[in-house]
Amino acid sequence: xxxxxxALRAGFSVDAAYFCLAAIGLNVQFGYAGLINFGQxxxxxxxxxxxxxxxxxxGLPFSAAIGLGLLxxxxxxxxxxxxxLRLRADYLAIATIAAAEVxxxxxxxxxxxxxxxxxxxxxxxxxxxxxxPFDHPFLGYRPxxxxxxxxxxxxxxxxxxxxxxxxxxxxxxxxKAIRExxxxxxxxxxxxxxxxxxxxxxxxxxxxxxxxxxxxxxxxVQPDNFSFDLTFIVCTMLVxxxxxxxxxxxxxxxxxxxxxxxVGGVLDALTAGQDPTIPAWLMxxxxxxxxxxxxxxxxxVLLMIYRPQGIFGNRKEMALHA
Amino acid sequence: MRLRxxxxxxxxxxVLVGAAPTAVAxxxxxxxxxxxxxxxxxxxxKVTGKLVNRDDTGSTPVGGxxxxxxxxxxxxxxxxxxxxxxxSVEVPFEAGPISIKLDEGSLPRGVTxxxxxxxxxxxxxxxxxxxxVTFVLGKGDRRTxxxxxxxxxxxxxxxxxxxxxxxxxxxxxxxxxxxxxTNFAHGEMVTFGALVTYGLNVAxxxxxxxxxxxxxxxxxxxxxxxxxxxxxxxxxxTGVLAMMIISIxxxxxxxxxxxxFTGGRTETYRQYTTPEGHQLGPITYSVxxxxxVAIALxxxxxxxxxxxxTRLGRxxxxxxxxxxxxxxxxxxxxxxxxxxxxxxxxxxxxxxxLLGFSQAVxxxxxxxxxxxxxxxxxxxxxxxxWGAVLGSLLVGTLIEMSTLVIPSELKMAAALFLxxxxxxxxxxxxxxxxxxxx
Numbered sequence: 001x002x003x004x005x006x007a008l009r010a011g012f013s014v015d016a017a018y019f020c021l022a023a024i025g026l027n028v029q030f031g032y033a034g035l036i037n038f039g040q041x042x043x044x045x046x047x048x049x050x051x052x053x054x055x056x057x058x059g060l061p062f063s064a065a066i067g068l069g070l071l072x073x074x075x076x077x078x079x080x081x082x083x084x085l086r087l088r089a090d091y092l093a094i095a096t097i098a099a100a101e102v103x104x105x106x107x108x109x110x111x112x113x114x115x116x117x118x119x120x121x122x123x124x125x126x127x128x129x130x131x132x133p134f135d136h137p138f139l140g141y142r143p144x145x146x147x148x149x150x151x152x153x154x155x156x157x158x159x160x161x162x163x164x165x166x167x168x169x170x171x172x173x174x175x176k177a178i179r180e181x182x183x184x185x186x187x188x189x190x191x192x193x194x195x196x197x198x199x200x201x202x203x204x205x206x207x208x209x210x211x212x213x214x215x216x217x218x219x220x221v222q223p224d225n226f227s228f229d230l231t232f233i234v235c236t237m238l239v240x241x242x243x244x245x246x247x248x249x250x251x252x253x254x255x256x257x258x259x260x261x262x263v264g265g266v267l268d269a270l271t272a273g274q275d276p277t278i279p280a281w282l283m284x285x286x287x288x289x290x291x292x293x294x295x296x297x298x299x300x301v302l303l304m305i306y307r308p309q310g311i312f313g314n315r316k317e318m319a320l321h322a
Numbered sequence: 323m324r325l326r327x328x329x330x331x332x333x334x335x336x337v338l339v340g341a342a343p344t345a346v347a348x349x350x351x352x353x354x355x356x357x358x359x360x361x362x363x364x365x366x367x368k369v370t371g372k373l374v375n376r377d378d379t380g381s382t383p384v385g386g387x388x389x390x391x392x393x394x395x396x397x398x399x400x401x402x403x404x405x406x407x408x409x410s411v412e413v414p415f416e417a418g419p420i421s422i423k424l425d426e427g428s429l430p431r432g433v434t435x436x437x438x439x440x441x442x443x444x445x446x447x448x449x450x451x452x453x454x455v456t457f458v459l460g461k462g463d464r465r466t467x468x469x470x471x472x473x474x475x476x477x478x479x480x481x482x483x484x485x486x487x488x489x490x491x492x493x494x495x496x497x498x499x500x501x502x503x504t505n506f507a508h509g510e511m512v513t514f515g516a517l518v519t520y521g522l523n524v525a526x527x528x529x530x531x532x533x534x535x536x537x538x539x540x541x542x543x544x545x546x547x548x549x550x551x552x553x554x555x556x557x558x559x560t561g562v563l564a565m566m567i568i569s570i571x572x573x574x575x576x577x578x579x580x581x582x583f584t585g586g587r588t589e590t591y592r593q594y595t596t597p598e599g600h601q602l603g604p605i606t607y608s609v610x611x612x613x614x615v616a617i618a619l620x621x622x623x624x625x626x627x628x629x630x631x632t633r634l635g636r637x638x639x640x641x642x643x644x645x646x647x648x649x650x651x652x653x654x655x656x657x658x659x660x661x662x663x664x665x666x667x668x669x670x671x672x673x674x675x676l677l678g679f680s681q682a683v684x685x686x687x688x689x690x691x692x693x694x695x696x697x698x699x700x701x702x703x704x705x706x707x708w709g710a711v712l713g714s715l716l717v718g719t720l721i722e723m724s725t726l727v728i729p730s731e732l733k734m735a736a737a738l739f740l741x742x743x744x745x746x747x748x749x750x751x752x753x754x755x756x757x758x759x760x
Contacts, residue, residue: 102735305560
């Protein structure tokens, strides 16, 4: 029972909330506009670092620091989109994955007196936690986590409503049309390039919100929080829930984290104790992490082959064109 | 930005030319069960280990090295190695990760951690099995040279690195050319070569036959991967972009499987880790480097000539040009693609085997080079064979030369800037055909 409750708790944790925001952002880019952005981790990173540097090094008030983080993510979208959005989809994939990786290295190695290397920046959430209305642990969550979760899932609701409203309007219809047939949209006189750029920037903005949630949740930002694994997990969550659906990334995030915790809990129980069910020569407790991620990889591969539309999606919408 | 040209060069010389002896520091953490029988406090864990210099000629203990163990509660425990290299420290047993940090400043003069090795190393105590952590050291070459004197050596290092990377890039480019798949799992075939070579080498096989065997095994792996995985997926009519996402899943699976078996350890081959350096003008090189260059050159030239001259090579180019048209002329497209996968995997594994001499042999060795290979084939022109080679040499040189002006941790950024520049001004790449790619 413990395993089940902790799985449920993991499904709604701070981690699930920020991954969910990252997935909603990716959904705008990948699900609706068909842009393969393999650098979502980079958007979270610039958001989180923009906010952290703004609060700690520049001493900006909370809202101004948030604004700086958002600005940085839009700037990243422009820098990435400018050279690649006119090209075939795989160029964007390569450029985004490269940019995210370089950003991680950059935050970890350059301007050490500002970014503090791999230790990262910390100590900026006092103002945020001062507004915390929770003062007792609830359902096993700490009060500080409860506050971050409230804000995080609140943002998920607001952003989901926003995405729903723009996608049912003419702007969203053009975006979906671009995904289906770029040439046809261009022949109707639409500026495909501009629409793609807007989708990339909006998705990046939503990703930056996820960056704020992780920064506030951990009260620190470290470059290794934003490795390629993050993008990979976000991608898996989105495919699991169903791309191009409002609830896809939300359900995907909850199910993914609950499932990951469940697998971890079961493996933990099987490898624990003096005489574990799984013998120690085969697997030990500290190998659970890698096994879980192998299973995540298998899940993504099987989903993409047999059910690319995920739980909710429409198969026709996930028939990706090269 | 902190500029450290002198240190960057030192690392470079130690890593790429390998002119200095390598030391391996091994620390084992014994769980509390062992300690309980020894009558010690059962609530503590003893971290024991030894700092030794292990190279071709033998091993020398390293005394005076300071190791800091941080337990799960955040308290720090310091141990200093005795003249025989051994050290030990007791920390309270507490579930959770502990980190073991080797204080680089305490190492004997001129000895530094090798580039790419992790410090501190974090482990979770399970309480039942002893854990081993390894720090890979290399004797730092702290010669201070003038900026201009470093240029020839950097150029040599860059061309050397680029030539080896071109083996991986060539396979990636061939697979892209014939299937239009951007294979994100290609780096894992590079890792495969290094890990299998390491395993065979540790088992007692000489490094060169071990590398050959690893390359052949990789060819079988590549063949099987296409025959039993990618070919059925192609037959289902799965789109290229969906296949790209699948390849990311494959990358994740393989990388974690490697980590499962190697436990995230950083290893070095048992032979030729510290070859004798020779001087040629301003450049230091070793016989091992010459052999590596020869192997890489033979493979690159062999593959490019085979593509031009042999029946299979011409069939490969026909499939790359237009698969449907090739099929109508009687070429078995699937057979060509499977062969390309086998050859691509063989090249990638050789790339990994050669990289293993100069870099830490680890589960993510190839994953770290994926970005370099992508940059190389994009700069050279996606799908172009000579473009992949030219792009690799350019990117390799740029990466190594950039360490003269920026910190070596950031040298990958140089590859990205070249990538973005090429996409802006010549998106088809240097040798790519100008065609619609948007």
